[in-house]
Amino acid sequence: MTEPVLSLRDVRKSYGRHEALKGVSLELGRGEIVGLLGPNGAGKSTLFQIASGLFAPDGGEVRLFGMDYRHEASQILSRLGVVFQSRSLDLDMTVKANLRFHGNLFGLSGKALDARIAEAAALFEVTDLLDKPVRTLSGGNQRRIEIVRALINAPDLLLMDEPSVGLDPTTRKLLVKHVQQVRDQRQTSILWATHLVEEVEHADRIALIVGGGIIRTGTPAELLAAAGADNLTDAYIALTGVKPGAPAMAEAG
Template sequence: MSADAALRVEHVGHRFGARAALDDVSLDVGRGRFAALLGPNGAGKTTLFSVVTRLYNNQTGRVSIFGHALDREPSRALARLGVVFQARTLDTDLTVEQNLLYHASLHGIARGAGKARVGLLLDRVGLSDRRHDKVRTLSGGQSRRIEIARSLIHRPDLLLLDEPTVGLDLESRADIVAIVRALVREEGLSVLWATHIFEEIAPEDDAIVLHRGRIVARGCAGDIGAPGEALADAFRRIVAEPGRAAA
């Protein structure tokens, strides 16, 4: 565990009645790192994101973002955070610009500054030409790119993405991954990327395997498995071993 983490989760637990959705979960996302959160459906990935974004209050443990404890300094912590949830949340009856400007206003960004920021972000995601189009006219991949732009409107330093490429075609998936990796490489953004699509993960990425609410493996993605073992094969083996201790 690094003291200089962008995101630090320490011994977090969360239950829904008798079911433990998260059980003593601890993890770090390093500054300027791309970290992949791997887990099958029901592993607890979305619950963890809900705790980190304060949609749920963690019942045990502690979460901090760039050293700001979420329970004691929520405004400072969340100001450093951008989020792309799995569910689509753009207003399809508004234009791309209207969606982004509305989000900018929620962050207290003045309209003139918001328009300038929107222009820069649409350039970043390659959709400047769709600025005045209604969201309902966009493809699924284009909508996802707009959601990424929206998550960056307030200049966060940490970005959470909950299975952002689910349901997209191969080309759209590749575009989304490339945009986010460019943000890490060029702007030093820290990223926690939840997925079960192994092709989106590079060997040098940090990887965290979550299964049944517990961390069952962690480390450099290229080192998670045995020598020569593909990450997908290592993942299937690890989650098939319910008694395995966290690495």
């Protein structure tokens, strides 16, 4: 059996008395897109902080590419791309300068780095933005640049935490299209956390997370069948009891 790209087993994390994750288990295979779908405050960001190595879990096991952060962090991070919910581009640098700086962190330079930048920029249709200061770009284009940056090291796993926050519906659809192209062209595994059903309608599998726990995982068709619904929004409401976009308590951390 092929080793999962990402394996979470009974992962737990608390902040004081608040249990952000209550024994989460999830696996992600090579070239698979999995949508982590749940309301704000469900535990999605905490899960991403643990999967990306920022936080250590209080319990359970986290393995990426068959390795764990305690012993093989550098090997894991070299194969990982991350897009966090909070934006982190240097606004006063050009797009290309931001991308080159990120590439340098992975030991890339010269023609090899320029080729990586050109390839990723072409995939996300931002080649004409490379020489522009980030500050002059729209929010949607800044978000696309952040995903391009996460692809510079040609990651085997791309983690995206609410990447479309603040984007209009048209730009969100374009983002979904581009991310699917990344998987199709590179066989990159992708974990996409969101509270918007339409962003994960075409995922290979969807994991529903509510209150710090994953309550059900399946293909979109399996979730529709389980809920007896004819669209994914109705299935989401029926299976979770949460309306898409409904406010929830802020997630600690």
